[in-house]
Amino acid sequence: MPKKEKQRGKGSFVRMCAGCNGRKHKDGLIRVVRTAEGLAAVDPSGKLPGRGAYVCRDVKCIGILKKSGRLARLLRTEIPPALYDMLSAVAESGESDGS
Numbered sequence: 001m002p003k004k005e006k007q008r009g010k011g012s013f014v015r016m017c018a019g020c021n022g023r024k025h026k027d028g029l030i031r032v033v034r035t036a037e038g039l040a041a042v043d044p045s046g047k048l049p050g051r052g053a054y055v056c057r058d059v060k061c062i063g064i065l066k067k068s069g070r071l072a073r074l075l076r077t078e079i080p081p082a083l084y085d086m087l088s089a090v091a092e093s094g095e096s097d098g099s
């Protein structure tokens with residue numbers, strides 16, 4: 001299957017979920033990024049620059065991630081509890097491409 005075609009800038013990246021360790025297409029994941037200011041931010045567009053981590057669009061995985069504290073280690077910054085709420089909100093909205 002040729003992969004030369006770019007679908008409106010959407011790559012076909014597979015990333016690992018930091019919650020369940022499952023490998024998923026980027027579209028099924030939510031990206032969390034550490035901004036230049038060193039703060040963790042939800043990056044629904046997946047386009048922000050900086051160190052990133054991924055979690056499934058699944059509140060279960062977000063719950064695992066929250067419990068594990070792994071995100072703080074991956075991003076090397078503190079994760080405010082509100083960030084997990086934002087992740088859950090994105091997961092529940094079910095919007096993956098905004099089309």
Ligand SMILES: [Zn+2]
Binds near residue numbers: 061
């Ligand atoms: Zn997962």
